[in-house]
Amino acid sequence: MLLRFLAGAAVSAIVSYFTLKKKALTPAAALESCLMMLIASVFGGYGVLFALVFSFLLVSIAGKLTEDKRLERTQGIHKKHGARDAVQVLVNGIFASITAILYYITSDTLCIALYFLSVTESLADSVASDIGVLSKKPPIDICRFVRVQPGISGGISLLGTLSACFCSIIMCGVFIIFYGFELRYFIIIALCPVLGMLIDSIIGSLLQAKYRCDICGKITEKTEHCGVNTKQVQGINVIDNDIVNLMSNGFSVLLGLLICSLMT
Numbered sequence: 056m057l058l059r060f061l062a063g064a065a066v067s068a069i070v071s072y073f074t075l076k077k078k079a080l081t082p083a084a085a086l087e088s089c090l091m092m093l094i095a096s097v098f099g100g101y102g103v104l105f106a107l108v109f110s111f112l113l114v115s116i117a118g119k120l121t122e123d124k125r126l127e128r129t130q131g132i133h134k135k136h137g138a139r140d141a142v143q144v145l146v147n148g149i150f151a152s153i154t155a156i157l158y159y160i161t162s163d164t165l166c167i168a169l170y171f172l173s174v175t176e177s178l179a180d181s182v183a184s185d186i187g188v189l190s191k192k193p194p195i196d197i198c199r200f201v202r203v204q205p206g207i208s209g210g211i212s213l214l215g216t217l218s219a220c221f222c223s224i225i226m227c228g229v230f231i232i233f234y235g236f237e238l239r240y241f242i243i244i245a246l247c248p249v250l251g252m253l254i255d256s257i258i259g260s261l262l263q264a265k266y267r268c269d270i271c272g273k274i275t276e277k278t279e280h281c282g283v284n285t286k287q288v289q290g291i292n293v294i295d296n297d298i299v300n301l302m303s304n305g306f307s308v309l310l311g312l313l314i315c316s317l318m319t
């Protein structure tokens with residue numbers, strides 16, 4: 056336990072240092088992710104810590120590769136931009152942290168599989184959004200079947216969806232290396248994150264608040280654009296991207312739990 060704590064503390068300190076240096080996270084968010092990595096290593100063990108660090112790396116690489124295009128194409132759309140804040144880290148990591156603690160209590164590998172699923176869903180969603188922006192054609196709204204601006208919630212692209220599938224397969228491989236192959240775990244880690252990501256787009260399309268700027272006519276997730284207040288044209292005003300991410304991650308974990316209980 057002490058060794059795992061020390062390993063977790065060392066790794067989380069290094070990762071947090073780089074996320075702060077690269078301005079990927081705010082100081083509060085970096086502290087929070089540090090704590091989540093400690094929880095992962097102490098309660099879940101090395102495999103879980105590795106999964107988290109590996110997904111951080113993949114997110115950072117996808118973010119770096121697409122930075123210029125993404126900033127150019129999604130400018131003025133998102134409510135939050137730049138460094139991720141503590142709420143964004145919390146909604147992406149809360150279910151994973153809970154499953155790591157449950158693993159410590161129960162010693163059931165199912166909790167580890169659900170941990171991988173939750174981390175992979177956040178990873179797939181983030182990577183799909185970043186890589187999807189590189190698509191030549193604008194994304195299609197998953198429910199309305201019309202082309203929308205890149206970056207707007209609810210839009211999906213083939214490139215983004217394929218990169219999410221790629222993340223799921225990679226994380227399945229990491230799981231097998233540490234915990235061996237079991238069909239039901241393979242199925243939920245491969246399938247549920249991608250389904251969670253699609254649910255994210257459906258909730259993003261139907262329920263997330265979207266606004267129109269009267270000055271430039273753009274659809275945005277911000278309540279202010281071009282220096283004036285925007286008008287809400289879609290969705291429910293309390294549902295923003297953080298709530299959508301929390302709902303879709305929770306949904307994917309529940310779906311994984313359901314599939315596993317049906318396969319036992």
Ligand SMILES: [Zn+2]
Nearest residue numbers: 268271280281
């Ligand atoms: Zn505007």
